[in-house]
Amino acid sequence: xxxxxxxxxxRQLAILVIFxxxxxxQLYLPPLTAAFAKQSAWMSGxxxxxxxxxxxxxxxxxxxxxxxxxxxxxxxQAFGKIAGGLLSLVFLVMMFNTSxxxxxxxxxxxxTQMMMETPQLVICLLLVLPITLAIRGGIxxxxxxxxxxxxxxxxxxxxxxxxxxxxxxxxxxxxxxVTGFPGxxxxxxxxxxxxxxxxxxxxxxFDSVEESEHAARDYLLAALAAGIAIWVIIVLCICVLGVFAxxxxxxxxxxxxxxxxxxxFVQRLEAVLAIDYIISTYFRCxxxxxxxxxxxxxxxxxxxxxxxxxxxxxxxxGYAYFLAPxxxxxxxxxxxxxxxxxxxxxxxxxxxxxxxxxxxxxxKKGEG
Amino acid sequence: MxxxxxxxxxxxxxxxxxxxxxxxxxxxxxxxxxDTLGIQLGTAIDKVGNQYRVSVQVVIPSELSAKAGGGGRSxxxxxxxxxxxxxxxxxxxxxxxxxxxxxxxIRVLIIGESLARExxxxxxxxxxxxxxxxxxxxxxxxxxxxxxxxxxxxxxxxKIPAENLFYALDTSAKTWAPTTTVTIESLIEQLVTDxxxxxxTGVRLEGKAxxxxxxxxxxxxxxxxxxxxxxxxxxxxxxLIGWLNENYSKGYNYIMDNVTSTVGHxxxxxxxxxxxxxxxxxxxxxxxxxxxxxxxxxxxxQVASVADVECKIDLTKPETIKMLEENGKQRIRGVxxxxxxxxxxxxxxDIFGFGNTFHEYKPKQWEKWKDDWDxxxxxxxxxxxxxxxxxxxxxxxxxxxxxxxx
Numbered sequence: 150x151x152x153x154x155x156x157x158x159x160r161q162l163a164i165l166v167i168f169x170x171x172x173x174x175q176l177y178l179p180p181l182t183a184a185f186a187k188q189s190a191w192m193s194g195x196x197x198x199x200x201x202x203x204x205x206x207x208x209x210x211x212x213x214x215x216x217x218x219x220x221x222x223x224x225x226q227a228f229g230k231i232a233g234g235l236l237s238l239v240f241l242v243m244m245f246n247t248s249x250x251x252x253x254x255x256x257x258x259x260x261t262q263m264m265m266e267t268p269q270l271v272i273c274l275l276l277v278l279p280i281t282l283a284i285r286g287g288i289x290x291x292x293x294x295x296x297x298x299x300x301x302x303x304x305x306x307x308x309x310x311x312x313x314x315x316x317x318x319x320x321x322x323x324x325x326x327v328t329g330f331p332g333x334x335x336x337x338x339x340x341x342x343x344x345x346x347x348x349x350x351x352x353x354x355f356d357s358v359e360e361s362e363h364a365a366r367d368y369l370l371a372a373l374a375a376g377i378a379i380w381v382i383i384v385l386c387i388c389v390l391g392v393f394a395x396x397x398x399x400x401x402x403x404x405x406x407x408x409x410x411x412x413x414f415v416q417r418l419e420a421v422l423a424i425d426y427i428i429s430t431y432f433r434c435x436x437x438x439x440x441x442x443x444x445x446x447x448x449x450x451x452x453x454x455x456x457x458x459x460x461x462x463x464x465x466x467g468y469a470y471f472l473a474p475x476x477x478x479x480x481x482x483x484x485x486x487x488x489x490x491x492x493x494x495x496x497x498x499x500x501x502x503x504x505x506x507x508x509x510x511x512x513k514k515g516e517g
Numbered sequence: 518m519x520x521x522x523x524x525x526x527x528x529x530x531x532x533x534x535x536x537x538x539x540x541x542x543x544x545x546x547x548x549x550x551x552d553t554l555g556i557q558l559g560t561a562i563d564k565v566g567n568q569y570r571v572s573v574q575v576v577i578p579s580e581l582s583a584k585a586g587g588g589g590r591s592x593x594x595x596x597x598x599x600x601x602x603x604x605x606x607x608x609x610x611x612x613x614x615x616x617x618x619x620x621x622x623i624r625v626l627i628i629g630e631s632l633a634r635e636x637x638x639x640x641x642x643x644x645x646x647x648x649x650x651x652x653x654x655x656x657x658x659x660x661x662x663x664x665x666x667x668x669x670x671x672x673x674x675x676k677i678p679a680e681n682l683f684y685a686l687d688t689s690a691k692t693w694a695p696t697t698t699v700t701i702e703s704l705i706e707q708l709v710t711d712x713x714x715x716x717x718t719g720v721r722l723e724g725k726a727x728x729x730x731x732x733x734x735x736x737x738x739x740x741x742x743x744x745x746x747x748x749x750x751x752x753x754x755x756x757l758i759g760w761l762n763e764n765y766s767k768g769y770n771y772i773m774d775n776v777t778s779t780v781g782h783x784x785x786x787x788x789x790x791x792x793x794x795x796x797x798x799x800x801x802x803x804x805x806x807x808x809x810x811x812x813x814x815x816x817x818x819q820v821a822s823v824a825d826v827e828c829k830i831d832l833t834k835p836e837t838i839k840m841l842e843e844n845g846k847q848r849i850r851g852v853x854x855x856x857x858x859x860x861x862x863x864x865x866x867d868i869f870g871f872g873n874t875f876h877e878y879k880p881k882q883w884e885k886w887k888d889d890w891d892x893x894x895x896x897x898x899x900x901x902x903x904x905x906x907x908x909x910x911x912x913x914x915x916x917x918x919x920x921x922x923x
Contacts, residue, residue: 262648278538323877391706407651417651
């Protein structure tokens, strides 16, 4: 099974985009945006969605300019084998790091909210098998898995939102704007960076997508839908819990889900949110993981990627543990991480894009 | 042949993977069986000297089952421990309890009055930080009694005293204006929000405490000792500063839009009372600035029905209903005005959230007033826009008292 022949449909791509964007953000963005924008976090979201979809569009444009090429190829074209290869390596570090960060996030969440006395290591170990199996199967496997799980995921997501409607208190959104504009913009930056700018991992996937006229439309619609979905979670969180609790609860959407109570009968459904969170974060993890492994394979011109899965599995456990000494330090990364993401996308990505375009123009080989 | 063995090998491998996975996902790291847990339904926290005394009420499942039908033993067990911090005290309970106390099903948390006067913030952190406890329990302040005493009073309709307190409060908050429910999230939100101070429901002990602890207390229809939900505790910051009586509590709940249904009376023109049942009530506070002074307009819409006539009045005439509506408005006004003035004069603690209303609707004005709100709050004037409808008079029209034989 040659990896290059693996293809996915546009529909599958759209599903992966939704999983990727919602990812861990449904749990992390509400406290983050509320910390900066307070009760106006919903405005951060409103600013964030169009800019975020714009960022997603930019990443898609790059792949359109270089059809059939991955990020590694583009880097090579831009700066030649050695410099381009080094740049690719820098990108791979980010992909590797973010992939395993997702594992750490799941482990942190489970050991904080549900199984406090369980060692984190055990949770990581449990995740190793599904992650390595999915990546080993390649993008077709990941996409099919997405297609199978997506109905469950979206049904639970919508169920959660519907059940929370009776708990909404719109006055929590008042007063409209008091921390002022800077706070809202800061909140919006997180909203743009984490879900959307990080999508550069898809540059390792776009070349596997089947030709279709609707590719751009479906891709952007998926990004828009996912952006709106996280925005809804932020608004719900503030309306249901209030600003203070949203900001100061580590996993505020989870606590929000605890509030579900319809006639003292439909209640204690917080596990629904936990399941949804773990599903989408798992996809974010394997998409990044796949991008990393595929990048490594291309960069070093390897025949197969499968032999890398065992060491990758070991690294998941080790690196997830190594990532931060504890949750307090881990949360401290957030602001630094924001700039880190912007360095890659649009930063380095734009640099590479412009350089590759210039080269293309000089040599007159590409289809400009 | 080789294909066959490969298949069998694959199958075996698959089974191995499955069994490993099954053993790994079947349970939590540290499973706890139901019979090793003491399920805690009520908690009482007092301060004794410099230490916290935590008392928990644990269910005895065998005493609750319908078949066993009460062997004359108490359906709950109380455990107490005293330690410098609340969580230590919780763990120290295991010194006396045979099972680890499981707090997920807690229904009520009762805080002793003396502890409340010193400040409750430190107690609340544990309950909001600990992921085990759900947050749908109610908080109460023990009025004039140690908190653990309240939990010890055995009750008959609900076998578990904590459940009794929970439902007594839950039901009365829905049908009786002077009581209201407070959960830990809303309490914390009020503690950290500018321009609003919290209140908590009070619970009082009636009768002799010692007697209430005894099973004989529930062997008679009229229990000698009971608990009563009554009055609201007024806080300033996280410290209890005083109590509101029934009427003031009613005014408070009207302003806070906590009233869904209640009952209230009016005096008839010729003496005697006529009683209204409030079916629906909606209150909105509208902040206004009049001559640079804060003014709150209380906009209220109430639908009531005549429930009980204990005087001579002609209910067949539309004018009578008009009059009742007018009188009702005046009464509500009086109740609200009384409560606000009392709180302004006696406690000067913005439990009505007037400041918060300004913050929400007039953020710029609030910025100016924020720092000296303590001086401004007693000057807040009220305006009223009360709408009261009495569309129904119950199943009878004119009262039969009007036709009594002489």
